[in-house]
Amino acid sequence: MSYLVGIDVGGTNIVCGLVDMEYNLLQTLKRPTERHLGSDHVLNKMVSMIDELLDHAKVDRSELKAVGAGIPGFIDPKRGYVTFNSNLQWRDLPFADLLSEKIGVPVFIDNDVRMYIFGEAMKGAGKGANVVHGVTIGTGLAAATVSNGELFYGSGYMAGELGHVTIDGEKTPCGCGLTGCLETVVSATGIARQATEALAAGRESSLREVYDKGELTAAEVSKAYDAGDALAIEIMNYTGKVLGKGLAYSISLFSPDVVVIGGGGAMAGERLLKPMREELHRSVYKGYLERLSIRVGELIDNGGVIGSAAFANSSVSKQA
Incomplete structure (x- = not known):
């Protein structure tokens, strides 16, 4: 054996x-x-x-x-x-x-x-699908595509940097040298940054206590969302919407059967996925969406x- x-x-x-x-x-x-x-x-x-x-x-x-x-x-x-x-x-x-x-x-x-x-394509949420496009949401955001059991690399093995697609209206500098990259919003650090900037500007929120202690994280924003905090809900809705904008490019380019959402950010679940789906329905031709399944990663x-x-x-x- x-x-x-x-x-x-x-x-x-x-x-x-x-x-x-x-x-x-x-x-x-x-x-x-x-x-x-x-x-x-x-x-x-x-x-x-x-x-x-x-x-x-x-x-x-x-x-x-x-x-x-x-x-x-x-x-x-x-x-x-x-x-x-x-x-x-x-x-x-x-x-x-x-x-x-x-x-x-x-x-x-x-x-x-x-x-x-x-x-995920071979054994997890994308098993059995011909084309699997996946994103991982963690400290940053990255993506990869598997077509019929083969990874797509692009020239120089550089395909997949979806996190460095710039988003209109975003002004946050990114470590890559660009401004307003997708991962400055859709990442654990991006979620925490949005909350920090809002609180520093005087927004009211139950997150104020952890902010004052210097312990503000994406996980704390998720907790506040579940407790009905208005700022946390606003941030998660916006983050999901931006993720949808980014995935709209991927879906139109690769026409995947399955999109897998992985990484620590996948733990946010419907907090991000609901506004993401809503944005996709606004931004992607329905012919792609009718045959597309969006799934949270299974292998973690x-x-x-x-x-x-x-x-x-x-x-x-x-x-x-």
Whole structure:
């Protein structure tokens, strides 16, 4: 019997998972990344985590077919290079070859958001659909598209940066250098920013107490929304509307069967999805919407691990 390993590489933690050939997650391990000790230390830690998973499952290394890893930043999946990751301070790192040499099986890597959406397409909310477009809402906002089991990359592997589409009327500077990007509104930081700016301008809200303590977060805005706070409702409605504006471009361009909403922002549920749907019905030709299903991601924290394993399996099969 063959197995796969998927790795979700973060600046703080690494999660490794053992996955069977039907993409069922059998078990996981989570360890601190310890990025300050350098890339070779991080790679060796992954090898030890993989061995620990295999030992615990009583699986021999010879039964391991391939390893996949999702890594934040700019990734060249064809060469297996981390072109640049700011948190880990990796630049032009031949990650796939280095880990493959250490573990003795083929290794394939890609951007972590693409791996999450690939997981949702293969095993989660998009399973069975021909074209899946997914967005992850967290600190920022990113997107990916899977068409008939293949990721769409665009030139330079740069497709999917929906968070950096600019929105008319928005004036907030974005870290990318543009002004008014989608993710300055539709993100955990964007929701918190909207509330902070409104309270600083003197708006009345039950959020005032957490604002004064310096503890204002998107989660607090969601709580206030549920309690009927007018400002929180206004912010969530506007954020959902802006998300709908952004997705209107994606839906018209890719004509997906399924749109998956993932990341921490998906936990907002109908607070965001209701105004998002309303905006889509205003902005998108009905022929697209009649065949479209919008779903919250099912894999949540395991999507990156499952997606990386599925991507590795798909990639190694193409080499056969």
